[in-house]
Amino acid sequence: MRYVIIGAGAVGGAVGGRLAEAGHEVVLVARGAHHEALRAGGLRLMTPEGVRTHRLPVADGPAALGALRADDVLVLAVKTQDCEAALAAWGPAPVAGGGTAAERLPLVCAQNGVESQRLALRRFRRVYGVCVWLPATFVEPGAVSAAGTPLTGILHLGRYPHGTDGTAHRIAADLEKSRFEAPVVPDVTRWQYAKLLGNLANAIEAVSGPLTGEGGLELFGRVRAEGESALAAAGIAYASEEEQRLARGDRIRLQPFDGAPRRGGSSWQSLHRATGTIEADHLNGEIALLGRLHGVPTPLNDLLQRLANTFARERRAPGSMPVAELVRLAGEAVALADEERPPRS
Structure with a gap:
């Protein structure tokens, strides 16, 4: 072939x-x-x-x-x-x-x-x-x-x-x-949807840099929880974290070497190269779509999708929004979604 x-x-x-x-x-x-x-x-x-x-x-x-x-x-x-x-x-x-x-x-x-x-x-x-x-x-x-x-x-x-x-x-x-x-x-989609949940962090990394601080990690946990809720509402199965750990084990270790530092993932790289586009519509946007189809609020993924697209369109530098500012915007997005949610009958 x-x-x-x-x-x-x-x-x-x-x-x-x-x-x-x-x-x-x-x-x-x-x-x-x-x-x-x-x-x-x-x-x-x-x-x-x-x-x-x-x-x-x-x-x-x-x-x-x-x-x-x-x-x-x-x-x-x-x-x-x-x-x-x-x-x-x-x-x-x-x-x-x-x-x-x-x-x-x-x-x-x-x-x-x-x-x-x-x-x-x-x-x-x-x-x-x-x-x-x-x-x-x-x-x-x-x-x-x-x-x-x-x-x-x-x-x-x-x-x-x-x-x-x-x-x-x-x-x-x-x-x-x-x-x-x-x-x-x-069942390749089971593995892809599991990977999708991890890739929800791509926009955080692209906008505010590596997830090394407590604020970014805590935010990603909430973003992922939205994703899990949307997948559950849609009845979409995905490989568990334990299955992924067993499949990967220590088969891949990152070994940095001179001349080619890996400073960020695929979304970070799109901003670094100033391509003008980014994959957020198909990562965080996939969760936003499922949320709208199945009545699950996804304000954090909505926010990250919007921010990542703005950064790409305006050719902003990757990681240029402080994590504290992103966390503040996330709080506002969740509060607004709570206000707009119709009362339970």
Whole structure:
């Protein structure tokens, strides 16, 4: 199989680089300065074992590849807010022998949240979800780092909306030869919703910095509790914290190394790169959506979604709001929600 990594940033670059190291065919898809850097100098993958440069085929879209191959696997690794454009571009791409990518090829969604695979299933017949546990950083155009050791990441994989098949097992086998653990599970969304609850902290980190102080940690506990209430009201199951601990154990340890500090997660990195967008609509916004659908108030997730989007739109620096100010705004948001809640009859 050939892996076409659509979005060769932090996660996509780490997955594509590790697959290439293990001898698999890989094509990297990127845009702008990153695309140009990959074409000119290859992908520099920085890991605890050192820096390696992978000179791989690079494209800026499906037209650059001509007809896709029947054995291609499309790995969608763009941020969720960029998925719709990517799906619209790649779905109609022709495949050698007839048909389109949406009709014939497997599409593996490797993002935070759960929305990308729902969007994908509108166009693609064969959609696979991944619960991405992979600490990686976009360092600069042409370079990404992955600080996990001895495994680079753990990628629970399954058909979406449920089930497994031979393709999932073949992809998992390739990943497991490439410094990943890739359990094939029939209920991948259980793992993704569990990860979603943890990712609710992304906006706090992006707005106010790492969750090291008591105020930030206490706020995250309340934000997560809102998420758990919304999932319970919607009847959505998720893997327990104990299941996650057993699955991960000490298989991934972060090992910092020179030249590629990991200062924040995916949302923090979006603000740091001043991309103008952020994934909060599909993390905190997912909880807000479930809350509205099922009558559960989610004022803290509403606030974080709004703040993160404002920071992204206005290109504010990550971590520039003091935690005390964020906690004050959270208190106001909860008080306002209590005032607006209709009285019980």
